Amino acid sequence: MTLRPTSIPDYSTTISYGNNNNTNETHCPDHELWEWLTAHQPVYILLITVLGIMLNMFVLTVFCFHKKACTIAEIYLSNLAAADLVLVSCLPFWAVNMLNDFKWPFGHFMCKVINVGIKMNAYCSIYFLVLVSIDRYVALVHAMSHGRMRSPKYAKLGCLLTWGFGLLLSIPVFIFREVRYFPEYGTVCYLNYPNHNVQVICDGILIIFSFVIPISIISFCTFNIIQALKLQAIERFNAENTERKATILVLAVLVAFLICWVPFHVITIVDVLLRGGILEGCHFENAVDISIQIFTYLAFLNSILNPILYVIVGKNFRKKVRELFQQWGHQRKTLSDSTRSNLSSTLKTSV
Template identity: 35%
Template sequence: MQNTTAAATEGIALKCGITGSYEFIFTLVPIVYGCNFVIGIVGNSMVVAVIYCYMKLKTVANIFVLNLAISDLTFLITLPMWATFTATGYTWPFGGFLCKASGGLVMFNLYTSIFFLTALSIDRYLAIVHPMRSRRLRTVMYARITCVLIWLFAFMLSVPSALTRDVHKFTNYTKVCGILHPTLENAVSLKKVLLAISLMKSLLGFLIPFIIIITCYCLIGRALVGARHIQKSSRSRDDEVLRMLAAAVLAFFLCWVPHQVFHLMQMLSQLKLVESCAILDIIDTAMPFTICIAYFNSCVNPIVYGFVGHNFRKNLLRLLRCSPNAATGPHLSISSKMSALSFRASEALSLTAKGKASSDVK
C-alpha cells in the first residue's frame, strides 16, 4: 500500500483507497506463510543441530551454512505475525514496537541471507579454483570474523527500514503496519530516505551479490570442466558439484527476482513516475505473493546447502535416532568434499599447464 497519501483529521486518507485488498489474498497468503514457517523452522533447525552436533564448526563452509540457517530462523519467527496481519485484512494488532522490529528483521534477513550466500560462493571459488593460494584466507578464524562483519553490516542496513515503519490509522479505523507517510514538514527528506532504502535493497540486497555469485559459479564451472578433460574418473563427482551450484543459483534467482521486479515498480510509484490507481492495485495485489516466493528461499536454503550431501543425510539420520556423537573418524562436510575435488581440479589444471610448457619447449 505505497500509494499517495494525505493527512486527514481522523487518520490517513488514501488517494486510491486500500489497494491490493482482496479476500483471496487474506486467505491464501497466510496459509503460504504458515507452510513457510513450519518447513523453514524444521529444516533450518535440523541444519543447526546436525552441524553443531556432528559436523562441527571446523570448516569455513559449515560456519557460513550455520550462520545462514540462524539468519533464516531469526526471520521465520516473525512469519506468524505477518500471517495474522494478512489474515485480518491488513490489520496490525501487535503494537508499534513489534511493527518496527518485524519490519527490520525482514530486511535484516534479506541482507544476511544474501551476504552469507555470497560468502559461500566466494569461499567455494577460492577452494576449488585457487586451493593452495587461498589456504591462508580460508581459515576458521577469518570465517568467524567475516560472519561478525556480515551481521553488523546487515544490522546497520536494516535499521533505517525499522525506523521508517510504524502503525498507521486509516479513516476506516484500520491499523496498518507500514512505512511512514509524509507530512508537510518532512515530505522531501522522507522521500529521499525511502528512495535510498529502496535503492540499497535492490543494489546491495540483490543485484551486486547476484553478479558476484554468478561470476564465482561461472569461474568454478569453467575450472571443473577444464579439469574433467584431464581426469575422466572424476566426472560423476564433478557433475554432482555442478548440479548443486546450478541449483543454488537457480533457487536464488527464482525466489528473489519476482519480488525485486515488483519492488522496482513500487519504487517508481514512490517517485511519482507511476500514479495510476489500476497499476498501484496490480502492484499491491502481486506484492504479497512475490514476498511469499522470496520468503520461501528460507525454506530452500537447508535443502540446497545441507541435504544435498550424502554425509549430511547420514548425520541427520543419526540425529533423528538420537545416536551419540561417537568418534568414528572424520566427517566429510560440503567444503571438505569440495576441497578434495578442488585439489584434483588444480592438479589437472597444473598438468595441463605443464603439458603446454613441455610442448612449447619441444
C-alpha cells in the first residue's frame, strides 16, 4: 500500500492496495521541501479562499445588479467567476484536511462533493474561456456571416451546457472518491480506482477534454483575433471601441489562464507517462510529485487573478462599477428623502 508524501485536492492523491500494480511511492523524497510545502499549503489555500470569495463575489455583484443587461462576453465572464467561486469555496475543506495531518474529518459524502466541485472548475473554467474566445472570434472575424449566433439567449444556453458538461466529466470523481481508514495513514479521502487501466482512462479524459481540445480551440481563435486587431481587417471596429475593449480584456484573461493552468496539465501528462512506466527514476519521480503540488496551487491562483484583471484591464467593467455605486447612491438618497418626507407628514398630522 502506498501514499504520496502529501495530498492535492482531487488530482493526484491515489492510494494503491491489494492487487493494484500502480506504485506512486517516492523512495527518495526531499523531506525538507515536502515539510516546507506541507507547512505552507494551508496558509496559501486559506489566502486564496478569502481573496477568491471576496473578489469573485464582487464581480458577480457588479454583473448581476447593474441596471444594464450583461453583454455576451460578460455572460461568459460572470459564469467563469461563478466557477472560480465554486473552487475557492471548496478549498478550505482541504486546508483543514492538511492541518489535520491529511486525515479527512468531513465524512464520505463531503469527500465526493468537495472534489466534484474542484473537478468541475477544472473543466468549466476553460470551456467558458472557449466560449468567450469563440464569441470574440465571431465578433471580430465573422461578424457579417455569423452575427445572428451572438445573442444572450445562445450565450446562456452555452453556459448551461458547459455546467452540465463539467458535471458529466466529474462523474468518475464522484464514483471513485472514497473515505477509508488505513492503519498507516488514518482516515483518508482518496481516489480508489479499481485498476490501473481505469486510472489511465480518467487521466486521459482530463488531459484531452480539459487541455488538448480547449487549448487548440482557444489558440486558433486567439491567433485570428490578434490578426484581426493588428490588421484592422474589419473597418467598422475602428469606430466600435466597445468590441475592441472587450476583446483586450478577454485576451488578458486567456493569457493569465494559460500561465496558471498549462504547467499543471503538462506535469499531469508527465505523471501519466511516469506511472505508465514510460519514464522512470527515483529523483525524477520525486521532482514530478513536488511539481504537481506547486503547479496545482499555481492553477488555483487563477481564481483570484481574473477579478483583478477585470479592474486593471476592463475599462467597461470599471465603468459598470462606478455606475453601480452611483445607482446604489441614488437609491439610498431616494429612500432617505422618502423617509424624511413620510416622517415630516406624520409630524404635521400629529400636530
